[in-house]
Amino acid sequence: MLEDTSFAIHPGQKKQMKDTNYKDIGNVLEVVKTDNGASVKTESGTLFIKFYRDDIVRFVFNPFGETTLKSSPALITDGEKTEVSVSEKNGEILLTSAKLQVYLDKSPLRITVTDPDGRLLVKEGAKGMGYKESKEIICFKEMHPEDHFYGFGEKTGFLDKRGEKMTMWNSDVYAPHNPETDSLYQSIPYFMTLRNGFAHGVFLDNTFKTTFDFRSEEANYSFSAEGGQINYYVMAGPTPKDVLEQYTYLTGRIPIPPKWAIGYHQSRYSYETEQEVRELANNFIEKGIPLDVIYLDIHYMDGYRVFTFDKERFPNPKQLVEDLRAQGIRIVPIVDPGVKEDPEYYIYQEGIRGDFFCKYIEGNIYFGDVWPGNSAFPDFTNSKVRRWWGEKHKFYSDLGIEGIWNDMNEPAVFNETKSMDVKVMHDNDGDPRTHRELHNIYGLMMGEATYSGMKKQLRGNRPFLLTRAGYSGVQRYAAVWTGDNRSFWEHLQMSIPMIMNLGLSGIPFAGADVGGFAHDSNGELLARWTQVGAFTPYFRNHSALGFARQEPWSFGEKYEKIIKRYIELRYKWLPHFYSLFAEAHYTGTPVMRPLMMEYQKDENTYNLSDQFMVGDNVIIAPIMQPAVQHRAVYLPEGNWVDYWTEEVYKGGKHHLVRADLNTLPIFVKQGSILAHGPVKRSTEIKNEKLTLHLYYGEYTSSSFKLYDDDGSTFEYEQGGYLIKTFDVKCEKDQISLTISNEGRYKPAWKEIELVVHGAHENIALFINGEEKYLQKKGDYTLKVTL
Ligand code: MIG
Numbered sequence: 001m002l003e004d005t006s007f008a009i010h011p012g013q014k015k016q017m018k019d020t021n022y023k024d025i026g027n028v029l030e031v032v033k034t035d036n037g038a039s040v041k042t043e044s045g046t047l048f049i050k051f052y053r054d055d056i057v058r059f060v061f062n063p064f065g066e067t068t069l070k071s072s073p074a075l076i077t078d079g080e081k082t083e084v085s086v087s088e089k090n091g092e093i094l095l096t097s098a099k100l101q102v103y104l105d106k107s108p109l110r111i112t113v114t115d116p117d118g119r120l121l122v123k124e125g126a127k128g129m130g131y132k133e134s135k136e137i138i139c140f141k142e143m144h145p146e147d148h149f150y151g152f153g154e155k156t157g158f159l160d161k162r163g164e165k166m167t168m169w170n171s172d173v174y175a176p177h178n179p180e181t182d183s184l185y186q187s188i189p190y191f192m193t194l195r196n197g198f199a200h201g202v203f204l205d206n207t208f209k210t211t212f213d214f215r216s217e218e219a220n221y222s223f224s225a226e227g228g229q230i231n232y233y234v235m236a237g238p239t240p241k242d243v244l245e246q247y248t249y250l251t252g253r254i255p256i257p258p259k260w261a262i263g264y265h266q267s268r269y270s271y272e273t274e275q276e277v278r279e280l281a282n283n284f285i286e287k288g289i290p291l292d293v294i295y296l297d298i299h300y301m302d303g304y305r306v307f308t309f310d311k312e313r314f315p316n317p318k319q320l321v322e323d324l325r326a327q328g329i330r331i332v333p334i335v336d337p338g339v340k341e342d343p344e345y346y347i348y349q350e351g352i353r354g355d356f357f358c359k360y361i362e363g364n365i366y367f368g369d370v371w372p373g374n375s376a377f378p379d380f381t382n383s384k385v386r387r388w389w390g391e392k393h394k395f396y397s398d399l400g401i402e403g404i405w406n407d408m409n410e411p412a413v414f415n416e417t418k419s420m421d422v423k424v425m426h427d428n429d430g431d432p433r434t435h436r437e438l439h440n441i442y443g444l445m446m447g448e449a450t451y452s453g454m455k456k457q458l459r460g461n462r463p464f465l466l467t468r469a470g471y472s473g474v475q476r477y478a479a480v481w482t483g484d485n486r487s488f489w490e491h492l493q494m495s496i497p498m499i500m501n502l503g504l505s506g507i508p509f510a511g512a513d514v515g516g517f518a519h520d521s522n523g524e525l526l527a528r529w530t531q532v533g534a535f536t537p538y539f540r541n542h543s544a545l546g547f548a549r550q551e552p553w554s555f556g557e558k559y560e561k562i563i564k565r566y567i568e569l570r571y572k573w574l575p576h577f578y579s580l581f582a583e584a585h586y587t588g589t590p591v592m593r594p595l596m597m598e599y600q601k602d603e604n605t606y607n608l609s610d611q612f613m614v615g616d617n618v619i620i621a622p623i624m625q626p627a628v629q630h631r632a633v634y635l636p637e638g639n640w641v642d643y644w645t646e647e648v649y650k651g652g653k654h655h656l657v658r659a660d661l662n663t664l665p666i667f668v669k670q671g672s673i674l675a676h677g678p679v680k681r682s683t684e685i686k687n688e689k690l691t692l693h694l695y696y697g698e699y700t701s702s703s704f705k706l707y708d709d710d711g712s713t714f715e716y717e718q719g720g721y722l723i724k725t726f727d728v729k730c731e732k733d734q735i736s737l738t739i740s741n742e743g744r745y746k747p748a749w750k751e752i753e754l755v756v757h758g759a760h761e762n763i764a765l766f767i768n769g770e771e772k773y774l775q776k777k778g779d780y781t782l783k784v785t786l
Pocket of ligand 1: 268269297298334407408468483484517542544
């Protein structure tokens with residue numbers, strides 16, 4: 001391949017001299033006020049400006065035809081009625097809502113968006129919106145020296161994407177995941193800008209291949225698409241959490257996951273037989289290592305035909321699922337989109353008879369080579385097909401299965417382009433579009449089909465779905481894992497900013513293959529990776545065929561002990577995690593956060609890629625290098641308590657901390673609360689007990705919302721939940737704890753144990769205004785039962 005030689009940088013290479021001549025969308029000819037904004041006629045088309053709320057405004061422009069307000073399936077709302085005033089002053093047009101101001105320069109048309117105080121969000125300068133005859137569209141915006149950029153879904157590299165150029169094109173990338181690896185499995189054409197401590201968001205809802213360029217020019221960034229309309233939203237912030245709330249108002253939030261899905265998951269490509277799966281489960285039980293899920297990768301199927309089991313390897317899947325379930329372990333099978341071309345296979349037959357597969361405009365079915373060999377691909381852009389595919393999952397739910405793993409749904413195909421022919425014409429519910437346009441939503445639509453189907457089959461129980469591919473909105477259906485990483489320390493390091501940016505992209509339920517997928521893992525790496533995994537929202541150990549096994553005991557007792565300790569720690573923290581998942585469900589705020597989300601004015605956090613927060617009061621600073629027992633940790637303002645030693649660290653500076661292989665550095669902010677449960681072997685074991693840890697610190701305060709519900713049904717949508725809010729206020733010699741309750745769920749735990757850390761003598765504890773306890777002895781710990 002010529003690209004792999006020096007020919008790639010030959011001076012005559014055309015590629016290097018890409019045509020950058022965009023046509024500007026021209027001058028404003030006329031402005032007409034509309035319900036939620038304005039319709040602006042320009043020399044080359046019509047621009048719609050539509051407010052979705054006070055704090056969200058959309059810009060749509062079609063340079064090649066009628067502008068339409070149609071949205072991609074990422075959107076779950078048409079917005080709400082918003083007061084917008086339109087006026088004209090000194091030749092400039094101004095649209096205002098309570099939280100945003102949009103200025104239009106008329107010739108040429110240039111847009112500026114500010115907050116009500118005139119603080120700049122986005123501004124067009126020398127260049128604005130444009131297009132090329134090739135049907136490309138582009139938007140330039142001014143870039144300021146203070147700008148930092150986050151989000152963009154699943155990208156390699158560091159947290160802050162300033163200086164990067166990124167392409168969105170769902171791609172199956174086996175193994176590399178290098179800093180320069182660009183398109184991965186997810187396309188989330190959205191980002192958040194942080195400028196001088198204020199955040200705002202931009203979402204380019206365009207399903208074509210899109211590019212976000214923060215590299216090519218010093219004073220501008222751009223976002224562009226290979227086709228379609230200019231169609232983007234500006235979200236006002238001003239905090240990163242506000243931006244997430246605004247973005248997920250548009251694209252939806254995660255359902256509360258079933259409790260079992262936030263436990264520990266064990267996977268391998270593949271556990272190949274029923275026997276092997278049973279032995280695996282027994283091993284966990286004998287060793288007392290907690291486990292909630294075992295995955296079945298592609299070997300469970302009959303010749304890789306989805307919705308089948310191989311009769312020899314898995315003679316009695318129903319019994320297997322039932323027996324494991326009795327042990328508190330669930331089975332999650334893989335389901336790929338490719339359907340084997342086999343006239344004697346029922347799914348293929350139904351797909352052909354129902355006309356459910358992707359086709360060319362000429363009518364012939366598109367076939368691609370994947371695991372089962374030549375295969376057809378359901379056209380998930382068609383709601384009939386989604387319904388059919390969803391109903392097919394009865395095959396799994398009848399066996400007692402409640403979780404599905406969608407892989408290869410970019411879709412990945414074994415060919416030169418690695419995917420489906422872009423000329424394939426999707427049905428798109430009667431509005432046919434090419435694969436070039438809809439490629440990036442194939443995985444999202446498969447997710448919708450699978451999630452909705454499973455939800456129906458499970459009759460009231462929550463399904464769990466894991467997906468590799470997605471587009472904005474994928475969080476409504478699935479958790480996301482970051483695909484085929486490798487057992488390298490560098491990949492452990494990279495997983496942290498990647499998962500944080502997924503969280504900043506509306507996808508809070510995310511994680512990487514713990515231990516690394518390809519390549520041989522080792523004890524030290526697995527131990528350190530498990531420490532991290534225990535605090536990432538999605539926690540699964542997975543590894544590939546042909547490489548070292550990496551179950552917790554694979555590298556000897558020394559490592560097994562440490563790995564077990566951290567899986568147990570995850571179970572201890574489950575009530576805390578569950579509360580954070582509920583927060584994500586209600587607000588869009590991610591479970592795992594960059595420090596910048598809580599400390600947006602603190603520059604030290606802006607590109608901090610090797611530490612993260614769990615909720616708003618815990619900092620995890622893992623060791624991610626071999627043979628290293630020390631690291632620098634940045635702690636923002638406030639006092640921080642070492643979770644293990646209770647040593648107090650002053651914030652606003654860096655510290656050198658020591659952490660032997662047994663230790664994951666965890667810091668808890670003074671004044672805050674952690675919720676712990678008992679260590680259990682599985683979330684199915686019902687020995688509920690709740691312990692709250694309150695970290696005393698003079699003149700500190702916090703608010704913690706403990707969330708609980710039955711963990712398995714959708715009753716929480718009808719008030720079947722409990723939110724207990726704990727407002728903490730610590731003063732010189734006193735702690736006031738105010739507790740309020742919401743919801744009607746009666747939790748399994750009957751009382752809460754409260755452990756106060758760091759309280760010195762004579763501290764009075766007030767609960768809802770009543771003095772409950774006076775600390776007498778100097779043992780620095782209070783124990784009361786609430
Ligand atoms: O390598 O199904 O990312 O997790 O084990 C191609 C086999 C197919 C890719 C997934 C990986 C999974 C594997 N799959």
